[in-house]
Amino acid sequence: MARFVFITGGVVSSLGKGLASAALGALLQARGYSVRLRKLDPYLNVDPGTMSPFEHGEVFVTDDGAETDLDLGHYERFTGVAARATDSVSSGRIYSNVLEKERRGDYLGKTIQVIPHVTNEIKDFIAIGEDEVDFMLCEIGGTVGDIEGLPFFEAIRQFAQERPRGECIFMHLTLLPYIAASGELKTKPTQHSVKELRSIGLQPDILVCRSERPIPQKERDKLALFCNVRPDAVIAAYDLKSIYEAPLAYHREGLDQAVLDAFQISPAPKPDLSRWQDVYDRIVNAEGEVRVAVVGKYTQLEDAYKSIAEALTHGGMANRVKVRAEWIDAEIFEREDPSPYLQDFHAILVPGGFGERGTEGKIRAAQYAREHKIPYLGICLGMQMAVIETARNLAKLPDAGSEEFDHEAGERRFTPVVYHLKEWVQGNRTIERKVDDAKGGTMRLGAYTAVLEPGSRAAQIYGTTTIEERHRHRYEVDIRYREQLEAAGLKFSGMSPDGKLPEIVERPDHPWFIGVQFHPELKSKPFEPHPLFADFIRAAKEVERLV
Structure with a gap:
């Protein structure tokens, strides 16, 4: 049976409960526990699937197709344990389940x-899979005192009460504000929390x-004294240069030992922190720097592209360079020449997104990368924009566009080289969708297999011709235009197993130009970039402007 650690927060939000x-x-794993x-x-x-990235940051997608909170990305990146649909739940889902049963x-x-x-x-959800692991860590979103969180706090109170003594503990994360006028750290907010x-x-x-x-x-x-905890269970959490220092920093403060002591596990297995020492060494001892322009539409909030930011960092670790990602609003390029903005970057990345806003700017970014031989990675919508750019400028399809944008406008304006996916194969069944279906959970979601062309750059990078990656999209590149696009130099190097859905495109005439329909950033980890x-970062590192 698993031991349960319930993590709550107080004083203010965004203190770093997820981290x-x-x-x-990660520390419990280092001591040999699952x-x-x-x-x-x-x-x-x-679920967060229909929420704006400005509201809640990115949507993290699991292999089994759940749209979840971005904290599950932290969980995967630090532990390597693939998240599942049963690892994320909201009040909305809980109430929906209750009402369906009623x-x-x-x-x-x-x-x-x-x-x-x-x-x-809620208690039934918490207990799912408890026989599979040694420790189950459950984070409660929000802060104590929030009215919507009360059912969750009551549920974990009941859960701990019903379990044998010593099977559940509670960890509370708070803030100690520093008052400059008095030169003191104040404990009162934590006491009240x-x-x-x-x-x-x-x-x-x-x-x-x-x-x-x-x-x-x-x-x-x-x-x-005032919070009724042991002195050695008061753990300091200081600001860090990198989030990947967190396991080492928390170990120095004794967090993992405090948890084992709370469970009365003695003697405690010694930790092997070599993995995290290597990760930290690659960050602090980077040799050089590369600048990557991320041309997107949610650039005002970095959490909207959290997994991409971390995957770029991981790519830097693999090459022992620091990656400086700079976020550029794609709409700027709809009004201005992209050259002054992009000429000093070593690589360009165009991420996913929904809707027409900013897409013409993304197309111009892809064009700039193609014409100036700058490494380019297009993800999801970023791949589609690269396809449209080639169609318009090289394949004699000047009106090329996406059915998504025509659907928004309510009129036919483009030759739809990207179209709404009406059906696809998932496992042994066919999924069907209509343009006007409800938005939530109706996309192609989760892990799907792709077959890579032998000898292609993609196959060389992966070291195999069969891969599995996570998807989150409604629109696909229309395979009917493959011959025209390949004649224009855009090679379809990855396809769905049935050969109907393009998964990867690349330009053999370019130093590094790849577009992928899936989201590779969701599976990247600091110890496994x-x-x-x-x-991509290796190619950026070789650009002459590397500093």
């Missing part, structure tokens, strides 16, 4: 209430305190 959870998972991490989010959306008559006519029906549903937590029946076993200054021993002792990103 702390992921780092703890782990699984999951996220319980209080918002009422069924409609079926599963509750035998009972009055449906938050307690016990909603809390029971723990008081709020205790008022609903939860007593933290471990306090993780975010602070921009060293925490004096007297403040640690004060927190231990994705081969596409590793080779």
